Amino acid sequence: MIRTPLRPLARILEARQRGENPDAIERENKRIRHEQMRDAARQRAEGRLLVLGVFFFCAFAVVGGRMGLLATTEPTEPRAHAPGAVISATRADIIDRRGNILATNFETHALYAQPRHMVDPVAAAKGLVKVFPDLDEERLVKDFTGKRKFLWIKKKISPEQMQAVHDIGDPGLLFAPRDMRLYPNGTLAAHVMGGASYGKEGVHAAEVIGVAGVEKYFDDYLRDPANGGKPLQLSLDLxxxxxxxxxxxxxxxxxxxxxxxxxxxxxxxxxxxxxxxxxxxxxxxxPRPAVQGDAxxxxxxxxxxxxxxxxxxxxxxxxxxxxxxxxxxxxxxxxxxxxxxxxxxxxxxxxxxxxxxxxxxxxxxxxxxxxxxxxxxxxxxxxxxxxxxxxxxxxxxxxxxxxxxxxxxxxxxxxxxxxxxxxxxxxxxxxxxxxxxxxxxxxxxxxxxxxxxxxxxxxxxxxxxxxxxxxxxxxxxxxxxxxxxxxxxxxxxxxxxxxxxxxxxxxxxxxxxxxxxxxxxxxxxxxxxxxxxxxxxxxxxxxxxxxxxxxxxxxxxxxxxxxxxxxxxxxxxxLGLRPTVEPVAEAVLTLTSNN
Structure with missing residues (x-):
């Protein structure tokens, strides 16, 4: 905005020649300047309000759209907060020709440690060895008292073992929920099932992948969420x-x-x-594959x-x-x-x-x-x-x-x-x-x-x-x-x-x-x-x-x-086969005369 002088010399000289008061010119110019400043401030405020209104409109539109999307989808357990939520833990069941379960998922927990949060690392190690005799106490103490900030202790534990670890009472021993693959029939059809293990792992989830047999052959199908959890039906009869x-x-x-x-x-x-x-x-x-001898x-x-x-x-x-x-x-x-x-x-x-x-x-x-x-x-x-x-x-x-x-x-x-x-x-x-x-x-x-x-x-x-x-x-x-x-x-x-x-x-x-x-x-x-x-x-x-x-x-x-x-x-x-009498060739009949 170009400012004009409040007392322009030309107009002041003209006013004096006509016998007018030059101060009136100054007051008029001040009034005009104040009106211009007021109009500029109002335009600036209206522009800011317009931008703010557009921003709120977009924000409410996004929130409303999200609410509408949530209202039209199936309810699921919220897991977005978990760091491991990107890992899909679901895997479809495998059933036989009559619908009997051959392989399914079982909710369990893994055990891990954060040594920096431990109160008594040596006592925790001794307690863990009592619960899990296969663990090495000396190695645990070394890990718990060293520089490590995180370590897995057991990838799968039973509810009884979980309670026993709870009883140790050390805040540095933590549990991670996860799914494990369960074969309820044990050794039955073992070579067909093959087996499964963990692939990509996070604290709050683990990826279950097939390692052999039908589990590995159909791994993509069993892990695909697009199948809606539909089980894989085999031709086997349990x-x-x-x-x-x-x-x-x-x-x-x-x-x-x-x-x-x-x-x-x-x-x-x-x-x-x-x-x-x-x-x-x-x-x-x-079991682990053989590394020597006849396969x-x-x-x-x-x-x-x-x-x-x-x-x-x-x-x-x-x-x-x-x-x-x-x-x-x-x-x-x-x-x-x-x-x-x-x-x-x-x-x-x-x-x-x-x-x-x-x-x-x-x-x-x-x-x-x-x-x-x-x-x-x-x-x-x-x-x-x-x-x-x-x-x-x-x-x-x-x-x-x-x-x-x-x-x-x-x-x-x-x-x-x-x-x-x-x-x-x-x-x-x-x-x-x-x-x-x-x-x-x-x-x-x-x-x-x-x-x-x-x-x-x-x-x-x-x-x-x-x-x-x-x-x-x-x-x-x-x-x-x-x-x-x-x-x-x-x-x-x-x-x-x-x-x-x-x-x-x-x-x-x-x-x-x-x-x-x-x-x-x-x-x-x-x-x-x-x-x-x-x-x-x-x-x-x-x-x-x-x-x-x-x-x-x-x-x-x-x-x-x-x-x-x-x-x-x-x-x-x-198999539904009824015992029958074996068909025999028809006997050849010869007509004879009584005469």
Missing amino acids: TVQAASERVLYGGMKLMNAKGATSVLMDVQTGEIVSVVSLPSFDPNDR SDSPLFNRSVQGVYELGSAFKIFAAAQAVDLGLVTADTVIDTAGPMKVGGFRIGEFRNKNYGKLSVADIIVQSSNRGTGRLALQIGAGRQQDFLRSLGFFEATPFEIVEASGGKPLLPKRWTELSSVTISYGHGLSSSPMHLAAGYAAIANGGRKVAPTLIKQDAPQLGERVMSERAAAEARLMLRKVVKDGTASFAEVPGYQVGGKTGTADKPRPNGGYYTDKVIATFASIFPAHDPKYVLIVTLDEPVETSGPKPRRTAGWTAVPVAAEMIRRIAPL
Whole structure:
């Protein structure tokens, strides 16, 4: 603002000439100046009020919007004040096909210390050692009296332990609420569950993450808040799993085996209703991985998918089914199995040097003739054999939904020669897991369609591409049934459930090459009921020895078969299967005359 003089000289001179009082000019100019100053002050005040009004309007709009948002959302426990609130502590439950809890969360506490707030560090250390005997008192005293400001003492404690620490009464001992993963069934389905641990940790929360099994495979799903806590439903049946584990454990001990595994699979959906691997562990207290020795000796080793074995004569049915499918033979076609038989300069022998002579294709499977299946493999040819086994899934790891399954890739020959075709036809030269074998037998059982093993509950059949004709699958099922009725698996007969299957006994390979002469992998691959198969059951024993007779017996017919039979006897009613009378062929009626 430009100030004008109160007594401008020009106007004062003019006023004096006219005889007017010059002071009147000064008073008028003062009045005008005061009015200008008042107008400027009013404009400045009005501007400030406008800015203040806009600020209050925005503040009330934000508060009102927040209140409206809170009013329309679900009520939750306020945790924004906690430093660890950024860590999501929620993890979805895991349930079986009937809704039973397999894994859930449990509210507990962790114990930590702030040494600078301690009254008597030495007494606190002594008190903690009484509550937790595994703690080192000397180390605690050193930490409590040193320069450390914070240290974890126990990541998980029970309510009783929490109360005991409370009773110590030191203000430097504090508790942090958190969730822990709980497996209420203990060792049941341990290899499927795998286990969980803590990832990112804060004082007021900890991130629960999967470390193995289904917990790690579905870790993102289980931790995702967008799923609204919806549980992950598996195909396992808790009651069937419990019965399977009990029978298999008893069979493993009875047969003096070092390990065992079983797989129970629905032939239409691929659902794994039960899968067992022994020895087992408790996922609530998961042991540390072995750092030396044979990995298969560790209880963490999952024999059903990581155990890649030569499965022996259980493979023979694939050669017979493919030969029938290609139209090369029928079940009644006679094959000369007499020796000698040499392929690629190697002699092909029979178990205990038997000589079966001429056998039908069905009897080759019943008698488990190596030469018979070898001659079928030569008719099929290496290329077609590879294509068939590839279509059944024997060239890749199974898509089974646990992280360990990806490591169970079959071991294939470097060069697929005629000798490879012959040995693979009777289960040597190609190593695969029991889970692979279950998927292969499921294709035979369901009429020739590929099906992938899955841990997720299905609502409808999940049949894939056709890998063999219905006729070939039907003839293969009849052969498997005949093995139980007349062949090497006679102990598998379970009245009312018409079991069909094939035994397999393979010498166990040495770590440095060659094979043991007194150690085998014994397998029984079965389907039931054979006339209308619903399930495949694979039972494999590692180094079994049956000692009830004068000589030790290791073959699958004496070891794996009785265990599988007892398992079927126990679990078939749990699966809702009623015992039935086996259908028989209609008798041929001949009309005769009375004359």
